[in-house]
Amino acid sequence: MRKLSFLLLSACMFLLVSCIDNNTPSAVTKQYLTLIQNGEYRKAVDMIHFNKELTDKDKDEVAELIKDKMDKSYGEEGKIKDIEITGEEIKKEGDSERAKVSYKYTDPKKGKEKKDKVSLVKVDGKWMIESGK
Numbered sequence: 264m265r266k267l268s269f270l271l272l273s274a275c276m277f278l279l280v281s282c283i284d285n286n287t288p289s290a291v292t293k294q295y296l297t298l299i300q301n302g303e304y305r306k307a308v309d310m311i312h313f314n315k316e317l318t319d320k321d322k323d324e325v326a327e328l329i330k331d332k333m334d335k336s337y338g339e340e341g342k343i344k345d346i347e348i349t350g351e352e353i354k355k356e357g358d359s360e361r362a363k364v365s366y367k368y369t370d371p372k373k374g375k376e377k378k379d380k381v382s383l384v385k386v387d388g389k390w391m392i393e394s395g396k
Contacts, residue, residue: 288362288383289348291390295381296346296366304329312384312391337372344369349378360385361393 285294291310298307304326317325337343350365362383370377382393 286388286390287351288353288364288390289351291383291392292364292366292381293346293348295392296343296368299329299333300342300344300346302330302342304333310392311394312386313394337370342371344371345376362390 285291295307295310298304298310305323307329308322308326311325333342346366346368348364348366351362352364353360353362362385364381364383365378366381367376367378369375382395383390384393385391
């Protein structure tokens with residue numbers, strides 16, 4: 264009886280976890296912003312779609328640019344806080360799909376809530392942050 268209960272519980276947990284979709288524009292945006300929030304800039308760069316293939320050195324340079332921008336924007340006050348996804352729009356454009364995800368966060372320097380948007384593009388079935396370049 265215990266083995267059967269354990270198997271049923273395990274099966275239910277597997278089904279629950281498999282139902283969570285981490286490949287939505289909102290989920291990808293939240294993951295991307297959380298990486299930036301945690302200072303994991305190189306991992307965040309791997310979530311960005313560029314129109315040309317980047318070398319590891321190029322990606323490291325982009326990560327450094329993001330870090331510099333965050334340091335310049337927020338300085339010693341720290342990192343962005345309280346990230347919350349507030350909206351998502353998906354559009355089909357011919358064979359491609361694009362999305363805009365709205366979010367809000369707390370600016371640590373000013374202590375005020377700010378709003379912004381991120382553009383995404385679906386590449387090979389996977390949502391990625393759009394670089395614009």
